[in-house]
Amino acid sequence: MTPRTLSDLHRFGYLGPRGTFTQMALDAWDGARHEEQVPFGSVDAALDALRSAEIDAAMVPIENSVEGGVSATLDALATGDPLVVIGEVLVPVTFVLCARAGMPLGSVRSVGTHPHAWAQVRSWMASHLPDAVYVPTLSTAASAAALGRPGDVMFDAGVCAPVAAANEGLEILAGDIGDNRAAVTRFVLVSRPGTLPEPTGADKTTVVLFQRDDHAGGLLELLEQFAVRGVNMTRLESRPTGEAMGSYCFSIDFEGHVQDARVGETLMGLRRVCADVRFLGSYPRADGVRADARLGTADHDFDAARLWLEQLRS
Ligand SMILES: O=C(O)C(=O)C[C@]1(C(=O)O)C=C[C@@H](O)C=C1
Structure with missing residues (x-):
């Protein structure tokens, strides 16, 4: 097999939709900023697309300084056709609580977000919205995207990066709600063996x-x-x-x-x-x-x- 180099990579998948922390990691990767970026609904979907050569590389979360390893990524890399990590990116994570216009904080009864994000805002939720029901979503930006689409949603507010709320034109009900202000998530850029x-x-x-x-x-x-x-x-x-x-x-x-x-x-x-x-x-x-x-x-x-x-x- 001819070894590939990093400059041979042009189609980059990531855990989407746009506005995830994973996309920020991909943007921070020099070689990917000006290349094609393809969002996937889950880590498994991105890695499957990589295995079937639909994309050249995939950025996925692997570890958070507060919540630990991302099981979906660890398990997907441990099994199936072999893949290799070719780089890593560290992204500081800050969360906002956002909602459609006109929803006051006091009326929020349910909150949607990614399980890893929920784990990082648990104390804030316990003191500000103790009765709110948690609804898991496939990523933080997926909760913002659901709120941004017309029609009914399964929850009143979402927890995501500020950029995801802005992308969807949502209102910020509270900023910087992470329990640990120094939280960092580590992402890995994965490719097929040969790089x-x-x-x-x-x-x-x-x-x-x-x-x-x-x-x-x-x-x-x-x-x-x-x-x-x-x-x-x-x-x-x-x-x-x-x-x-x-x-x-x-x-x-x-x-x-x-x-x-x-x-x-x-x-x-x-x-x-x-x-x-x-x-x-x-x-x-x-x-x-x-x-x-x-x-x-x-x-x-x-x-x-x-x-x-x-x-x-x-
Ligand atoms: O949902 C996102 O925005 C992601 O990029 C995933 C993810 C994760 O899996 O840990 C990344 C960073 C945050 O810690 C929360 C969620």
């Missing part, structure tokens, strides 16, 4: 690990592979495989690029002790933080050790 960004020295790698069997110290065995090679993990989540009660896989992000010796050695170690290792890509970190190799774990340390072994064997 591997070059190492930058400030990279991350994502994998999903499937254990061989359930035994005492099984997770420790996996973690040791990282520890002994000085590889720092930045996210670790267990997700049910769906096969049986108690059957879990581990979704992990860690510092470094597959081209780094210590990352390569870690992946080989994991491959030996796991039933399966799904490689989900190496890509530049959005925060640009460089990982310093611990003493004895730099590329030249691994080269020197390999040379030494070769000499012993000859």
Whole structure:
């Protein structure tokens, strides 16, 4: 397969409709700003379109600093035809409560928004609209779009980004209603295998690990592979495989690029002790933080050790 480069990507899917935080992430991605952007109703729909080559890449949410991992994304990446992460974007999230013109805050009886957004405004809702019924929507902007369409809606107000409310001509009933003002969501740009960004020295790698069997110290065995090679993990989540009660896989992000010796050695170690290792890509970190190799774990340390072994064997 001819490797694709980032400049070969022209059709970008995202969790829509327009005005989602995911679209903001896509706009923040340099290579996508002036390319075709295609909204999808769900993360699954965007990733299915990517797998069937309808689009070249998809921007999807993966992790929020308050609410944690986005299960729909983690599960869709852990199963099905392989996809790879080729970049990440961090977006600060601020929410507004909006409604059609003429709806006073005191009359709001029901609120629609994405479950991740609802979790981030729970305290505000408890103190300002304690009796409001929550109605889940497929994204924050989907709640604004429903309010903006003529006809009946299932809820009186929506929680979304200010831009989504503005797009639909809605009134802001309250601004900046997030319980944590520093909330940030992390988005990943996903593509089909064949696109591997070059190492930058400030990279991350994502994998999903499937254990061989359930035994005492099984997770420790996996973690040791990282520890002994000085590889720092930045996210670790267990997700049910769906096969049986108690059957879990581990979704992990860690510092470094597959081209780094210590990352390569870690992946080989994991491959030996796991039933399966799904490689989900190496890509530049959005925060640009460089990982310093611990003493004895730099590329030249691994080269020197390999040379030494070769000499012993000859
Ligand atoms: O609904 C949106 O606007 C999204 O982009 C999704 C999403 C998420 O899945 O976490 C993104 C950011 C916010 O944390 C809330 C919702």
